[in-house]
Amino acid sequence: MSDHQNLLAEQRRALILDEVRRRGGVRVNELTRRLNVSDMTVRRDLDALARQGVVEKVHGGAVPVAEATAHEPGFEAKSALELAAKEDIARAAAGMAAQGGAIALAGGTTVFALARRLVDVPDLTVVTNSVRAADVFHSAQRAVTPTGPAARPGAATVVLTGGVRTPSDTLVGPVADAAIRSLHFDVLFIGVHGISTEAGLSTPNLAEAETNRNFVRAARRVVVLADHTKWGTVALSSFASLDEVDALVTDAGLPPVARREIAERLPELVVADGFGETAEL
Template identity: 65%
Template sequence: MSDTSNLLAEQRRALILDEVRRRGGVRVNELTQRLNVSDMTIRRDLDALARTGAVEKVHGGAVAPGAPLAHEPGFEAKSSLEPSAKHQIARTAAALVTPGSAIALSGGTTTYALAQQLLEIDRLTVVTNSVPVSEVFERARRQGTGAATTVILTGGVRTPSDALVGPVADRAIRSLRFDLLFLGAHGLSAEAGLSTPNLAEAETNRALIESARRTVVVADHTKWGVVALSTIAPLAAVDSWVTDPGIPAAAAAEARTQLRELLIAD
């Protein structure tokens, strides 16, 4: 969007509605940046659109009417979203890992990108409930590339995003302890914390958090303000969030009030 600070309310709301229809949802903090108006103005616009049934308000923004909070995209569908941002995040997150560590990687396409950055780090033990993540290390082992890595795949029931969840996964995770957890998330918000569309995955991710000395969320800027069906944990349970430079200044400021540390990849 170009300079829109002088738009009439009707014009501004038409632009907002177009964004909702095109993307499936919008966030207040993004709209304040794009439209160069206050948070209160955007919230009034969303209230007006919600009264007509054009949008449905959710924490931090609005979605198309009837948009399912329980919708879970598959791994391949998510892989095509924000690939450059995921690469930046992965490189920054990999710098947090020291040789000889025991780390955990949850399911997700950003943790998959991170796994590829960890192949040269010596003597890692990697616990994961992600089939694609485990395959990154297995492929390197078969090809004789990368450092020697011990991989523990938790077992469990496979989700559409290729994560293993459920009681088998939860028991395996709770029997282990690791130095560092890298956790993907469907959404982060000040009100709902970390969330995911999958109830069982939320429970498995809680087990990962409980078993980690330090939890680092790896998620691109589009995840801020998104709320899914099931809350994993409040933002207070997160030690760091690594995101990309695409995060709007207002969103970064809000995140810093909720998180212990915000790391923006460069």
């Protein structure tokens, strides 16, 4: 039995999506030969990818969805996508935040998932431009005791940058930029709209791109949190090259060819699976 036959459906669909994006389209008969699966299996996979809105089915195959590079989905829309992958990534990344450290959390739903796992790390100083991430820490700031609410020992010190709110509930613009430029972080955890070897890290929001550039410059270590669907996507504005990234934490849906390509460019690639384990490449 071939390796492709042993792939989980999610992994097989990630391979198909990677092929569609790389080649600009695929045919069903090509995929059946390459993956060594039935015509019906491939068509079910294409149906699933079409429902996710990442491919468009055409006669005999599929092509990429032509998404506008300047379109920015809202937080609620993005939070419903790739939920399991985001939780796997957050679990793997949480160990990179050390007790007593100064970290930065940029915007995005994957970083929001990470924030929920960092509330129990003692004595963190957290700088964030994510309204949602700040709310996570604020809700955890006070513990309920027999005599009522009380300050939770070792709770994080949270600094919200201020700025203009984007559709993804991220604060950007001159106020945010000025605050970030005056600070220094041990680790920056940042999500992306897209990541590729050519365009690096990108976002559809021009103001957010500038704020993210300031985050990257202020951090000693840059950790990107991105599920497999972000690979190969290019948005309107690039804000960092892959050379500026120290680690990428992604999920098991990332195809092997992409893993090899990223491992050649980055000091650290962490692939989180759905069983609480990670593999560093």
